[in-house]
Amino acid sequence: MSAPIVTSLDELRRATQAWRRAGQRVGVVPTMGALHDGHLSLVRAAKAECDRVIVTLFVNPRQFNSAEDYDKYPRTELADAELLGPLGIDALFVPDGAQVYPPGHATTVSVSGITDTLEGAHRPGHFDGVATVVTMLFNMTQADRAYFGEKDWQQLQLVRRLVADLKLPVEIVGCPTVRADDGLAMSSRNQRLSVTARQQARALPEALLAAAAAIGSGANVDDVLTQTRETLAQNGIGPVEYIELRDSESLRPPRPCHPRRLLVAAWLDGVRLIDNVEVPPAN
Known part of the structure; x- marks a missing residue:
């Protein structure tokens, strides 16, 4: 049995509003799909701590530094839904590009300082894309907790800074890097x-x-x-x-x-x- 796929923001919000009225804690695991055991570990952590769990799947064009890398990024939505099925999540939210970046979209979220070095120095604009889409996903899902892997350490610190600075009502949970048998971090x-x-x-x-x-x-x-x-x-x-x-x-x-x-x-x-x-x- 596959995880239930939700593509409409209106449908997602009807569900999350009902959950929140019932006093349930909502967790979200933001992803770009092509799921592996690292993602699943985040989902399990969310399931252990939250009443309802949403996994988002959106390949965000604004965090890629080349069109080639964006085009090559694996898209496996149906396989991802099958993989998530046994974990019992409440929604796999898969918005299309027009819902995330509708015509006329002109707002960018930028976090200075922590993004100026390492990944930020080698991938100009990458973290602006991350900060913008993460802010929107938090608003879309209205989650109480959000789960991120420590493999993307700088991204995790960025999100923590973003939430603290903007006073967003979501707790950020960092989860240990999951590695293959030979030690390579899963990606x-x-x-x-x-x-x-x-x-x-x-x-x-x-x-x-x-x-x-x-x-x-x-x-x-x-x-x-x-x-x-x-x-x-x-x-x-x-x-x-x-x-x-x-x-x-x-x-x-x-x-x-x-x-x-x-x-x-x-x-x-x-x-x-x-x-x-x-x-x-x-x-």
Whole structure:
């Protein structure tokens, strides 16, 4: 049995208004489809904490930096609905582009500071697209809680900042990265890796974890990052767009005794891979 697909915003709002009148807690899991176990872990977390759960599916054109990447993004709506069926969600909301960006749409949501670095520096405009569509999805679903994966760490911090700054009545829940058996962080884009590249890709999380352990043990950060770039290159992964140690919350240079995060973005087989891991704070 497939999850119930809702395409009309009016229909969704009738349902959410009834749920809210009944005092039920509504959770939402925003996605762009092509679902995998990482997405399903977010849905399970939402099901455990909420009375009603909505999964949204919208491939947002405004967060892509090239038309080619947008066109290549996998669209698997019916398969996604089948995958979600056993989890018992209340709605798979699949709005078309005209509902999200109707003619004359002229509003963009932008979060400064946290978006200026890392992904933001390499994908200009990407986070404006994310912030805009997330704000609209929160308004469309009227959810009490929203669930995001930690794999997209910078995106998670962006959404938290957005909600805090705009005083939006939704709690943001971050959920741990789900990894394949070889350690690679699950991503819809992984489907585009060749068999050979998929085997090479395991070197990315291995190198990242080794670097985090070395930094946590007190090794020189610059030396570790240089060695990690060399390790990735030796395994056919590159170019490396960035590998940086940052403050976990602000994504600025790390501060003493504050949580730290090691983040990476690199190319393999024409696919852009991102990942991050926690690093113990410096003394």
